[in-house]
Amino acid sequence: MKKLLNQVETYVDDLLEGMVAAHSALRRIPGTQVLVRAAKGNKVALVSGGGSGHEPAHGGYVGSGMLDGAVAGEVFTAPTPDQILAAIQAVDSGAGVLLVIKNYTGDILNFEMAAELASAEGIQVEQVVVDDDVAVDGSTYTVGRRGIAGTVFVHKIAGAAAEAGQPLAVVKAIAERVIANVHSMGMALCPCTVPASGQPSFQLADDEIEIGIGIHGEPGTHREPLRAASEIVDTLFEHIWASAGLASGDKVAVLLNGLGATPQSELYIANRRLRALLTARNLDVHKTFVGEFMTSLEMAGFSISILKLDEELKRLLDAPANTPAWKS
Structure with a gap:
């Protein structure tokens, strides 16, 4: 370690x-x-x-x-x-x-x-x-x-x-x-190591990814071969779409969250595809947040969160905030 x-x-x-x-x-x-x-x-x-x-x-x-x-x-x-x-x-x-x-x-x-x-x-x-x-x-x-x-x-x-x-x-x-x-789903390219254990929380081959991981280093629902970023985003988005009850014309906020060891560049590559999917479903994207908001130590991967907004939620999301990790 x-x-x-x-x-x-x-x-x-x-x-x-x-x-x-x-x-x-x-x-x-x-x-x-x-x-x-x-x-x-x-x-x-x-x-x-x-x-x-x-x-x-x-x-x-x-x-x-x-x-x-x-x-x-x-x-x-x-x-x-x-x-x-x-x-x-x-x-x-x-x-x-x-x-x-x-x-x-x-x-x-x-x-x-x-x-x-x-x-x-x-x-x-x-x-x-x-x-x-x-x-x-x-x-x-x-x-x-x-x-x-x-x-x-x-x-x-x-x-x-x-x-x-x-x-x-x-x-x-x-x-x-x-x-x-609000509905979310994540994936991992590699696990994290809890300091007290000194061992990775799970094992992945170089050509494997974990779909549906949590934030405590626990494995996901299943493993898949490593694919293009756009295809991974498609998988997560379709699961969210199936659960969220979203409809054409809905206003949403999006949070694309790095899990601790994913370069910002790769998060933006994922967000490029996510915006295309949202546009294709005629969702009105009010705001997009890309960065590290809730990590899992040094896990590499990301999660997508989509929040359906009404006018009050939109106004409160836009309200001023001043914290170490969120300023608006």
């Missing part, structure tokens, strides 16, 4: 300290793996999180217009309930807290436990579960569809609603509307 680290045991602590050192708008709660805004807001607060290794998610989305707090577990490991509770306590201003959870069994159990503890303290807590991955209906980590890069759209749009002063029930309803309308 060849990685830039000091000790495996301090991997998460070191990365969090490095983030705080780079971004003055972030503050780490002492004794925790929680990042919050340096300035607390007087509004509904959003908290998300999960295992580390997905950077810039989730700490990179803490800031104006998006999250108020992010909880980092160990690499690909759900954060513990006490850490999540510390985040809820730190960001609550009396207006309530919305938890944005990706659909993985450990995340759901621990976030729900923390929500119960916070509610016992008199904090109003609601939660939503993101399940945008159309590749699987149950896997190593979850029952039902996994939450992957489409979660970033939930952070952005629900965060904008909270920033605008909407009450907790409204922010939750908007988040649920995003979840119902």
Whole structure:
């Protein structure tokens, strides 16, 4: 294993300290793996999180217009309930807290436990579960569809609603509307290596690709021979189209997400084909985001997320945001 680290045991602590050192708008709660805004807001607060290794998610989305707090577990490991509770306590201003959870069994159990503890303290807590991955209906980590890069759209749009002063029930309803309308799928050219294991999460031959991977290094639905980028995009898009219920004339936002080791040039090559497919189906592309938004350590590959927009979701997507990883 060849990685830039000091000790495996301090991997998460070191990365969090490095983030705080780079971004003055972030503050780490002492004794925790929680990042919050340096300035607390007087509004509904959003908290998300999960295992580390997905950077810039989730700490990179803490800031104006998006999250108020992010909880980092160990690499690909759900954060513990006490850490999540510390985040809820730190960001609550009396207006309530919305938890944005990706659909993985450990995340759901621990976030729900923390929500119960916070509610016992008199904090109003609601939660939503993101399940945008159309590749699987149950896997190593979850029952039902996994939450992957489409979660970033939930952070952005629900965060904008909270920033605008909407009450907790409204922010939750908007988040649920995003979840119902975002669909994603990914692929890998090569696996990643979790520092604690020191071994690749799966093996691929030089001429193989993995279709339908998750974001924790888990294998996908099947393997195929390596093909042209356009053909790979076709495969992912057709799965999304079959699940998303899109129709000619729909307005959409697109997020083409690198998984950690894919050159920007290759992401744009993939996006070239994706735009052609969207145009051929007469979809109105409002915005396209290309880059690394939710990674899987150094996995090479990408995912596509397509969000169907209505006028309110469009306005909230366009609203200002200022975080380390998203500025608009």
